[in-house]
Amino acid sequence: MDLTPQDIDRIIEMAWEDRTPFDAILHQFGTKESDVIAIMRKNLKPSSFRLWRARVSGRKTKHAAKRFEGAGRFKCSRQKMVSNNKISKR
Numbered sequence: 001m002d003l004t005p006q007d008i009d010r011i012i013e014m015a016w017e018d019r020t021p022f023d024a025i026l027h028q029f030g031t032k033e034s035d036v037i038a039i040m041r042k043n044l045k046p047s048s049f050r051l052w053r054a055r056v057s058g059r060k061t062k063h064a065a066k067r068f069e070g071a072g073r074f075k076c077s078r079q080k081m082v083s084n085n086k087i088s089k090r
Contacts, residue, residue: 003029003039011039016052018059 011029014020015036022033041049
C-alpha cells in the first residue's frame, strides 16, 4: 500500500466524517477497514484514536451494509449546485 501523505490526510479526514462509510474509503483508496484503523492508530495521538474508535464502533453510518435503504449521500442544504468543484452562488 503506497499512500502519499496527502492520501493519508484524506483517509483520516474521511474516517472522521460520520457519514462517510468505510466502503467509500475502500473504493477511493483501496484501503480496507482494518487498514484504516491501522492508519488512524499510527497517525493520531492515542487519546484521539480512542475517541475515534469509540465513535466508530457499531456506528451504522460507517458501514454501507448496515445503513437504511433511504440513506443517500449527504448534501448540505445550502449547497444548491456544484459545478467545477466550486459551490455556485445563490
